Amino acid sequence: MANTQDLDLVKAALAGEPAACAEIRSPEMTSWIEAVLVKRGASQTEAKDITADVFGDCFTSRNGRAPLLRAYNGGGALRAFLSRAALNRLIDLKRRQRFHGELSTQGLEGAPVDEFDLLEGEDQTPHTDDNLVKLLRDALLHAFSQCNPRDLVLMRLVAIYGVRQEALATALGWSQSKVSRTISGVMEEVRARTMEEVRKADPWLEVEWADFIALCRSSADFLVGASAESQIIHE
Amino acid sequence: MDSNFQTIHHFLQAFAPEISGRSSDAVTAELEAGIQRFAAGDLEESSLNQLSRDLLANEKAMERLASLLNGR
Numbered sequence: 001m002a003n004t005q006d007l008d009l010v011k012a013a014l015a016g017e018p019a020a021c022a023e024i025r026s027p028e029m030t031s032w033i034e035a036v037l038v039k040r041g042a043s044q045t046e047a048k049d050i051t052a053d054v055f056g057d058c059f060t061s062r063n064g065r066a067p068l069l070r071a072y073n074g075g076g077a078l079r080a081f082l083s084r085a086a087l088n089r090l091i092d093l094k095r096r097q098r099f100h101g102e103l104s105t106q107g108l109e110g111a112p113v114d115e116f117d118l119l120e121g122e123d124q125t126p127h128t129d130d131n132l133v134k135l136l137r138d139a140l141l142h143a144f145s146q147c148n149p150r151d152l153v154l155m156r157l158v159a160i161y162g163v164r165q166e167a168l169a170t171a172l173g174w175s176q177s178k179v180s181r182t183i184s185g186v187m188e189e190v191r192a193r194t195m196e197e198v199r200k201a202d203p204w205l206e207v208e209w210a211d212f213i214a215l216c217r218s219s220a221d222f223l224v225g226a227s228a229e230s231q232i233i234h235e
Numbered sequence: 236m237d238s239n240f241q242t243i244h245h246f247l248q249a250f251a252p253e254i255s256g257r258s259s260d261a262v263t264a265e266l267e268a269g270i271q272r273f274a275a276g277d278l279e280e281s282s283l284n285q286l287s288r289d290l291l292a293n294e295k296a297m298e299r300l301a302s303l304l305n306g307r
Contacts, residue, residue: 137250140243149287153297159237160244161301171276171304187237213239216246223249 007074013059014069024069025055029079036083041206042090050089054082076221084132084218091131094204133219135201136212143193151186158183262296270296274303 012020030051037047057068072081144152157163165183169176191209198205198212207215247257262270269286272278278286290296 137247140247144291148284149291150283153287153290155240156244156291156297157301157304159240161297161305163301163304167304171274171278173276187240190240209239213242217242220242220246220249223246 003074003077006078007072010069010072010074010078014067021059024058024078024082029082030055032079033083033086037086037090039206040087040090041094041204046090046093050086050093053089054086057085058082073222075223076218080218081222084215084222087215088131091135091202091205094202095131132215133223135198136216136219139194139197139201139212140190140216142197143190146193147186147189151182151189154179155183155186155190159187257294258292259294262293262299266290266293266296267299270300270303273300 009020009023013024033051033054034044034047037050038044042050054068056062057065059067059069061067068085072078154168157168158165165179166176168174169179172179194212195209198207266286266289269278269282269289273283273286290300
């Protein structure tokens with residue numbers, strides 16, 4: 001694995017070595033995670049609280065869940081892993097806040113006195129860790145479903161499989177410029193529709209396309225070797 | 236090759252076929268025939284969209300078409 005140093009550090013920390021724990025929970029790491037959260041739309045207070053929450057879960061079991069660091073597989077940098085965990089919690093927090101806000105606008109006369117009575121039963125499984133992956137995946141799949149299948153095929157043949165555009169042009173009886181325009185067009189459409197879906201799902205989330213791609217990359221790193229299906233919320 | 240879409244491809248590959256919509260099923264004879272026509276330039280426009288849907292749902296079929304086109 002590419003991040004053996006981080007993996008060794010995590011193993012030492014989980015074994016209870018104080019120096020390893022301190023290194024993981026360093027001021028530099030703390031500041032980094034808080035900065036990531038603020039950049040993504042968290043307030044300073046939210047960033048500090050979530051970061052502290054993440055570190056609190058790193059080394060100890062809580063509510064029947066294994067220590068967070070046990071899920072680290074060295075697929076990416078530890079810093080990225082912790083940032084993603086924090087971002088997942090931010091997404092969960094913002095969605096709960098939005099849900100509570102929607103409840104407060106409803107007429108609740110005669111309704112249960114505690115708004116939490118209206119919520120579905122608290123799910124004890126670690127869904128907060130799934131929010132980011134699900135958001136990325138669903139936004140992409142929705143965007144793809146809206147695009148012309150032919151254009152997507154052409155794009156994938158060129159971008160993923162390295163087919164030359166002139167070969168496609170010959171097969172289709174098109175000019176090469178038409179092939180190029182078609183591919184550029186669908187790439188832009190995927191980008192626009194994906195970001196539109198992200199904004200619909202989480203309008204508070206501050207993320208540009210480059211950030212979205214980076215999140216996909218880091219998510220893919222951490223999903224490798226794990227069963228992705230087992231990490232996704234089954235609704 | 237566009238690295239962004241390679242990243243997206245790699246990311247979506249992590250999910251089960253029923254989630255990603257992409258299977259690794261064997262290519263049927265009918266689909267193979269469509270792929271051959273596409274690569275040979277014999278596919279009518281009216282058939283292209285349906286073939287495209289079938290290709291998007293089957294990674295092996297995409298790979299097959301790519302190998303034929305790359306052989307040009």
